Amino acid sequence: MQIEGAAVLVTGGSRGLGAALGHELARRGGRVVLAARGLRELRAVAGAIRAEGGEAHALEADLGSKDAIYPLVGAASALVGPLDIVVHNAATVGHLPLRSLADTACEDFGRVLEVNLLGPFRLTQAVAGQMALRGHGLVLAISSDAAVNAYPGWGAYGVSKAALDHLIRTWQVELGASGVRFLTVEPADMDTRMYAEALPEAERSSLARPAEIASRLADLIAGGEPPDARVRVAPGGVAA
Amino acid sequence: MRPAVWPRDGRRETRLLHADPHTGALLDRWITDLPGSLRAGDLLVVNDAATLPASLRGRTAGGAEVELRLAAATSSVREWWGVLFGGGTWRQRTEDRPAAPELGPGSTLGFGGQLAATIEAVSPISPRLVLLRFDREGADFWAALYQVGRPVQYSYLAGPLPLWQIQTAHAARPWALEMPSAGRPLDTGTFDELRRHGVSIASLTHAAGLSSTGDSSLDAALPLPERYEIPVATAAAVGRTRAHGGRVVAVGTSVVRALEDAARAGRGRVGPGHGLATLRIGAATRLFAVDGLLTGLHSPGTSHFELLQAFAPAALWATAHRHASAGGYLDHEFGDVGLLLAA
Numbered sequence: 001m002q003i004e005g006a007a008v009l010v011t012g013g014s015r016g017l018g019a020a021l022g023h024e025l026a027r028r029g030g031r032v033v034l035a036a037r038g039l040r041e042l043r044a045v046a047g048a049i050r051a052e053g054g055e056a057h058a059l060e061a062d063l064g065s066k067d068a069i070y071p072l073v074g075a076a077s078a079l080v081g082p083l084d085i086v087v088h089n090a091a092t093v094g095h096l097p098l099r100s101l102a103d104t105a106c107e108d109f110g111r112v113l114e115v116n117l118l119g120p121f122r123l124t125q126a127v128a129g130q131m132a133l134r135g136h137g138l139v140l141a142i143s144s145d146a147a148v149n150a151y152p153g154w155g156a157y158g159v160s161k162a163a164l165d166h167l168i169r170t171w172q173v174e175l176g177a178s179g180v181r182f183l184t185v186e187p188a189d190m191d192t193r194m195y196a197e198a199l200p201e202a203e204r205s206s207l208a209r210p211a212e213i214a215s216r217l218a219d220l221i222a223g224g225e226p227p228d229a230r231v232r233v234a235p236g237g238v239a240a
Numbered sequence: 241m242r243p244a245v246w247p248r249d250g251r252r253e254t255r256l257l258h259a260d261p262h263t264g265a266l267l268d269r270w271i272t273d274l275p276g277s278l279r280a281g282d283l284l285v286v287n288d289a290a291t292l293p294a295s296l297r298g299r300t301a302g303g304a305e306v307e308l309r310l311a312a313a314t315s316s317v318r319e320w321w322g323v324l325f326g327g328g329t330w331r332q333r334t335e336d337r338p339a340a341p342e343l344g345p346g347s348t349l350g351f352g353g354q355l356a357a358t359i360e361a362v363s364p365i366s367p368r369l370v371l372l373r374f375d376r377e378g379a380d381f382w383a384a385l386y387q388v389g390r391p392v393q394y395s396y397l398a399g400p401l402p403l404w405q406i407q408t409a410h411a412a413r414p415w416a417l418e419m420p421s422a423g424r425p426l427d428t429g430t431f432d433e434l435r436r437h438g439v440s441i442a443s444l445t446h447a448a449g450l451s452s453t454g455d456s457s458l459d460a461a462l463p464l465p466e467r468y469e470i471p472v473a474t475a476a477a478v479g480r481t482r483a484h485g486g487r488v489v490a491v492g493t494s495v496v497r498a499l500e501d502a503a504r505a506g507r508g509r510v511g512p513g514h515g516l517a518t519l520r521i522g523a524a525t526r527l528f529a530v531d532g533l534l535t536g537l538h539s540p541g542t543s544h545f546e547l548l549q550a551f552a553p554a555a556l557w558a559t560a561h562r563h564a565s566a567g568g569y570l571d572h573e574f575g576d577v578g579l580l581l582a583a
Contacts, residue, residue: 071386
């Protein structure tokens with residue numbers, strides 16, 4: 001997928017990997033729309049990208065809210081054109097500090113699914129039709145190692161990411177023949193605020209920097225066919 | 241004909257009245273029968289415009305209630321043409337709505353504290369049609385518009401429409417002020433079936449405008465000039481289809497307007513690029529680019545109905561309209577559709 005000139009939407013774009021990916025894709029010529037809750041932080045990221053000479057726009061949206069999806073896609077498409085690349089990066093780990101499933105409120109579990117699973121479903125549905133009709137597009141979901149391995153305290157998050165992987169795989173078998181590509185990526189653990197909030201005592205020096213992962217992700221987007229519908233991305237490279 | 245008062249749950253539950261302009265035959269079908277009504281080698285062209293929430297409630301500087309319906313974008317990002325209504329809501333018929341106070345250039349309008357506009361000019365067509373300049377642009381403008389704007393809708397509907405109900409399944413850039421509704425019954429599965437039958441599908445973007453304002457002088461001027469863009473691949477597909485004896489079937493009158501305008505600009509050949517559709521299509525119009533039409537069921541007297549007569553004589557439409565009314569078909573944007581094409 002050519003990044004230069006592509007209309008890109010990155011959710012969860014106000015910090016961490018989303019912000020880094022916004023910078024990286026704009027640096028490579030993408031016309032970037034960043035979406036997240038919290039307009040101030042989001043505007044600061046878009047402003048920094050523009051200061052570097054890139055194109056970036058900030059749209060406030062709660063990806064867990066059904067009513068937010070069409071306004072977001074509409075405003076984004078008005079700004080940069082029919083979306084070519086959508087990155088589902090917005091996510092919540094749920095209740096902090098993390099709790100076991102036995103102690104997780106249904107409402108907290110539901111909110112994790114709304115943001116991490118239903119949000120990407122609704123957003124994909126709002127763009128997949130035009131992508132399939134044009135025979136062109138990339139939907140990339142940020143998954144997690146917690147989608148594959150069960151970790152105490154990460155139940156709701158892990159379930160949402162496992163389901164997200166399957167959601168993307170299913171979109172791929174249903175619409176892949178149209179020329180639209182659906183992909184999930186498991187990034188290495190990164191030094192982000194989300195990670196620090198979930199695991200305050202973790203050793204930060206062993207974590208990847210979001211910018212390194214963003215750069216590998218941009219390589220993956222710009223490159224040819226990835227090896228699989230789900231790939232792992234670390235600072236050193238991409239693996240199936 | 242009775243109006244559809246609410247969108248159906250499933251796009252595929254839409255009925256299709258296939259009228260053959262040569263024989264006059266009327267065939268009762270479903271939208272899912274569309275692949276069988278077309279031939280291998282035919283091309284279906286859809287309008288991929290997403291629909292804006294183009295109705296904005298606001299107040300004048302003097303505090304009077306107004307509704308602004310966006311009517312056309314201009315080449316300047318902050319400037320739009322719009323139609324003003326006075327108080328009241330979509331639940332009243334547009335012709336029964338009170339007029340907005342007459343507002344001259346320099347008058348300001350505020351929309352919920354999030355967006356404001358200044359009137360720059362008043363159209364000679366009607367004092368209700370005004371050129372406005374909004375107070376913001378870029379992401380700030382679009383975010384505010386999507387926050388304060390609501391779908392343009394009419395009094396026959398049962399309730400306020402959420403934004404997603406006025407989008408086709410293939411909506412891309414938000415250029416339309418009212419939904420390009422002929423494409424609404426088409427979903428991804430129907431497109432797949434059409435392709436399996438050898439029918440190609442292409443898209444263009446056309447800024448479908450308001451269908452009615454309740455102001456007779458303004459309604460007589462509809463449709464206003466509407467911008468469109470035809471992609472290179474679509475222009476090529478139209479040329480290829482016609483060269484091989486296939487038929488170009490427009491989904492909706494907006495597609496007819498765009499393709500026929502482009503064909504005139506290209507001296508009979510549809511070329512790619514941007515344009516402004518100004519052509520008024522009616523019984524006397526010779527069609528250069530389009531052979532058939534999938535359309536909503538429009539009532540006599542509307543500009544849409546006038547356009548249909550380029551495809552078949554008014555008498556056939558009158559017969560089809562009676563057949564559809566007697567058969568329980570539903571009209572308006574969430575209703576059933578007609579296909580005008582040799583069977």
